[in-house]
Amino acid sequence: MNQVLLLFLMFCGGVAVAFQPSINGRLAQKTGVLESSCISFTVGAAALLILVFLVGKGxxxxxxxxxxxxxxxxxxxxFFVTMTIVAVPRIGTTAAMASVIAAQLATGALLDHFGMFGFREIPLDGKRAFGIALLMAGTALVFRR
Structure with missing residues (x-):
């Protein structure tokens, strides 16, 4: 799979992640927070099980x-899904997603820097650190009350 396709698929994944908390939050209004999270994972697990049987190669x-x-x-x-179900109705999708993205980028940079879980090391240089700092500042800007 080429890198442009992977970038596009990850972009689509980001769109899906942005929709998921609001959809799960609406379901939680009818079922409850933990129940909504459980239903979300059950539906996802069922879909993945079908895919494993149809096209799985592992x-x-x-x-x-x-x-x-x-x-x-x-x-x-x-934990992530449940926290988004709790947060999105209270702080909004933008603030919740900004917080998630900033945390993911900062954590990902540390995981890369130390080559965690046996993956290759990608040093945290000044340029990457500055990008993370900008993202943190952007998160603070969208987190207004």
Whole structure:
């Protein structure tokens, strides 16, 4: 898969992530916060299960060789979805997404810098740090009361 296609797909993923909290928040008005989060993950898991059976090329049995922390992604995702369901109705989608993006970029830069989880090291240089600082400043600007 070429880099332009990957960039486009990640852009589409960003659009989806921006819609998700508002959609889940509306569902939470009818079902409750934790219930909405559970329903969201159940629908997502069902869709992924169908895809695994239709086009999956991996081996689900490999999970038996995974370390405990390699299975924590689902917990982190559940925490993220639940927090957005709580935050978006209170602070708005823009402020919530700005906060999420700033945190993701800062954390991602640290993960890259230290080559965490066995991935290649990408040093945190001044240019990257300045970009993160600008994003933090932008987050503060959209977080007005």
């Amino acid at each position: 081996d689900m049995r490999g999970v038996s060789h995974a370390a405990w922390w390699e299975l924590s992604g689902g917990l982190l995702g559940a």
